[in-house]
Amino acid sequence: MQIALTAAVRCAECPIRHRAVCARCDDDELSLLEGMKTYKTFKAGQPILWRGDDLVFVASVVQGVAALSKTLEDGRTQMVGLLLPSDFIGRPGRGQIDFDVTATTDVTLCCFDRKPFEKLVDDTPHVAHRLMELALDELDAARDWMLLLGRKTAREKIATFIQMFVRRTHTDEQAAGPDQFNMPMTRDQIANYLGLTLETVSRQFNSLKKEGVISFGDRKTFTVVDMAALHNATGDDADGGMID
Amino acid sequence: MQIALTAAVRCAECPIRHRAVCARCDDDELSLLEGMKTYKTFKAGQPILWRGDDLVFVASVVQGVAALSKTLEDGRTQMVGLLLPSDFIGRPGRGQIDFDVTATTDVTLCCFDRKPFEKLVDDTPHVAHRLMELALDELDAARDWMLLLGRKTAREKIATFIQMFVRRTHTDEQAAGPDQFNMPMTRDQIANYLGLTLETVSRQFNSLKKEGVISFGDRKTFTVVDMAALHNATGDDADGGMID
DNA sequence: GCATGAGGTTGATCTGGATCAAAGAATTTG
DNA sequence: CAAATTCTTTGATCCAGATCAACCTCATGC
Numbered sequence: 354m355q356i357a358l359t360a361a362v363r364c365a366e367c368p369i370r371h372r373a374v375c376a377r378c379d380d381d382e383l384s385l386l387e388g389m390k391t392y393k394t395f396k397a398g399q400p401i402l403w404r405g406d407d408l409v410f411v412a413s414v415v416q417g418v419a420a421l422s423k424t425l426e427d428g429r430t431q432m433v434g435l436l437l438p439s440d441f442i443g444r445p446g447r448g449q450i451d452f453d454v455t456a457t458t459d460v461t462l463c464c465f466d467r468k469p470f471e472k473l474v475d476d477t478p479h480v481a482h483r484l485m486e487l488a489l490d491e492l493d494a495a496r497d498w499m500l501l502l503g504r505k506t507a508r509e510k511i512a513t514f515i516q517m518f519v520r521r522t523h524t525d526e527q528a529a530g531p532d533q534f535n536m537p538m539t540r541d542q543i544a545n546y547l548g549l550t551l552e553t554v555s556r557q558f559n560s561l562k563k564e565g566v567i568s569f570g571d572r573k574t575f576t577v578v579d580m581a582a583l584h585n586a587t588g589d590d591a592d593g594g595m596i597d
Numbered sequence: 598m599q600i601a602l603t604a605a606v607r608c609a610e611c612p613i614r615h616r617a618v619c620a621r622c623d624d625d626e627l628s629l630l631e632g633m634k635t636y637k638t639f640k641a642g643q644p645i646l647w648r649g650d651d652l653v654f655v656a657s658v659v660q661g662v663a664a665l666s667k668t669l670e671d672g673r674t675q676m677v678g679l680l681l682p683s684d685f686i687g688r689p690g691r692g693q694i695d696f697d698v699t700a701t702t703d704v705t706l707c708c709f710d711r712k713p714f715e716k717l718v719d720d721t722p723h724v725a726h727r728l729m730e731l732a733l734d735e736l737d738a739a740r741d742w743m744l745l746l747g748r749k750t751a752r753e754k755i756a757t758f759i760q761m762f763v764r765r766t767h768t769d770e771q772a773a774g775p776d777q778f779n780m781p782m783t784r785d786q787i788a789n790y791l792g793l794t795l796e797t798v799s800r801q802f803n804s805l806k807k808e809g810v811i812s813f814g815d816r817k818t819f820t821v822v823d824m825a826a827l828h829n830a831t832g833d834d835a836d837g838g839m840i841d
Numbered sequence: 842g843c844a845t846g847a848g849g850t851t852g853a854t855c856t857g858g859a860t861c862a863a864a865g866a867a868t869t870t871g
Numbered sequence: 872c873a874a875a876t877t878c879t880t881t882g883a884t885c886c887a888g889a890t891c892a893a894c895c896t897c898a899t900g901c
Contacts, residue, residue: 423744426834431747433740444733446726451737478722482690485725488732489688493695495739496677500667502746503675503792507888539848548747553888555850572849572897590670751858783878797858799880816867816879 369439371413371463372487391464395419395456402442402454410464411443417460418537421452422545431502432546433495437521443467445474445484458537502548505588510547511557512586515567519577533576561586613683615657615707616731635708639663639700645686646698654708655687661704662781665696666789675746676790677739681765687711689718689728702781746792749832754791755801756830759811763821777820805830 392415395401401419402408414436421434433452436442442454442462474481501513522534540551540558547554561567566582569575577583636659639645645663646652658680665678677696680686686698686706718725745757766778784795784802791798805811810826813819821827 421740423740425744425748425832427832429748429832431744433743446730447733452740478725481722481725481729485729485732486690488729488736489691492732492736492739495736495743496665496667496696499677499739499742499746500669500675502743504669504673540850541848550889551849552851552890556888559850588669588671588673784880785878794859795879796860796881799878800858803880 369413369415369463372439372441389465389469393462393464395460395462397456397458397460399456400453401456401460401462402450404451404453405449408443408448408450408467411441411467411470412462412464414438414440414442415461415463418457419460420455420457420542420546422455423452430545431548432542433498434491435546441487443470445471445481457542507547507549507553507557508560508586509588510549511543511554511561512566512583513589514543514547515561515575515577516583516587532578532580533570533574535573536575537573613657613659613707616683616685633709633713637706637708639704639706641700641702641704643700644697645700645704645706646694648695648697649693652687652692652694652711655685655711655714656706656708658682658684658686659705659707662701663704664699664701664786664790666699667696674789675792676786677742678735679790685731687714689715689725701786751791751793751797751801752804752830753832754793755787755798755805756810756827757833758787758791759805759819759821760827760831776822776824777814777818779817780819781817 393412395417397417404423416438419436419442420432421436422430422432424430435457436454444450448467474484501510505513518536519532519534523532538546540554543549544551544554558567561583562569564582566577566579566586567575568578637656639661641661648667660682663680663686664676665680666674666676668674679701680698688694692711718728745754749757762780763776763778767776782790784798787793788795788798802811805827806813808826810823810830811819811821
């Protein structure tokens, strides 16, 4: 699950601010982790963890995008979470996960052995508290997504996805300009996230483009032209949008 | 959210075992809460909490069924959680909720003021730890449901729902016999849970009945005749079923 | 440069569930 | 127990999105 971990405010080499450890964490706590971190990289498309795998490490996403997904017997799959930089992989107190984690783009993880990390959690109540908060955030996001999957139209799903993606992304270094973003996922991956097919995703993207709500650069870059119209298309009321 | 709270192993008047406090809780901790609990009852259909409400109490469901749900601007709604006896309402550290809680049947809650409850949580690390576990269970359940909402057919949704309901219910006092259960929800409520319409729910129920997988008593009672066939119809593999 | 392959678009057709409609149970009310 | 109300079933029709099928457009490699 992606509760944001984080080693540290002062985790020097990582360009992200790990999120599992809060601002109140002092140097002593952080330095406990400082010595034991390792980096792992994965190529786009590579599996990071399989369902049922032993969780030997926990990690923050430093670079790239990873996906949590579940699969039915006959191969239909559904993404159940999206991991962006600073998001966390691993569940405090659990040795296993019930979904697959796959690299969507090339991914760099900042990893810590699970055991010492859990000791840190056990020894520092406010870190445990922080992890609880993050789990609850995840739960909120999952429930927003349930509403999307169960009741929204294809158009609303796409609009909601773009809005969510923009909100989670636009303070990051990967932002290419004002309201302009890199879309690191293929149509197929987006379809898996939204419970649609890739053809429907393509059609809806292009229909929003035709209406002047968004526009594409080189297909990896897109710009939200009319943020109000985009929000209008989500089906959400006033400001109750997805944050995940 | 329904992480199971619980006052106690020895919470004498409640016929349930509250779940937020674990077996390791000793008498001293429990007695902290013992003095401050109150019971609230709600009629079927009554709202228990509205989205955005201040959370002045946390509570365990003692009797009946309640639902968490979210609503779009135009009124479409999606249930995002089902609260059965011993489930918990309230989120440690949060003063607000982002969904509505409604009584599905007549409901009795065992309530505690939020503030003293949170003090108990803060003072007893293993209770906090238990709550974290419960939040993670919820998250797993929410993700299972995302798979259901995004990728399952109507038939698979109904089969999964019955299986889930049976699993969560069949040790309870409300079980009417072996594999026989009371269904406390209307077709409409089930539809809202599964992202379907009430007509489709009715048709699928009757088609499973016609095939001899389940049978009805007086429409509030149903029996799973062929558990294997039911599981077969869920689309899940081997034993990776919903637990929620 | 051309070949190869991965991703994306676009069109035609099909279909699972939604929607619309009406007629039964069951339960509650008076 | 008749009337009203709330649920449920069942049928007919419709349509959003899936499916099937080309074709297009980039990258990347040789």
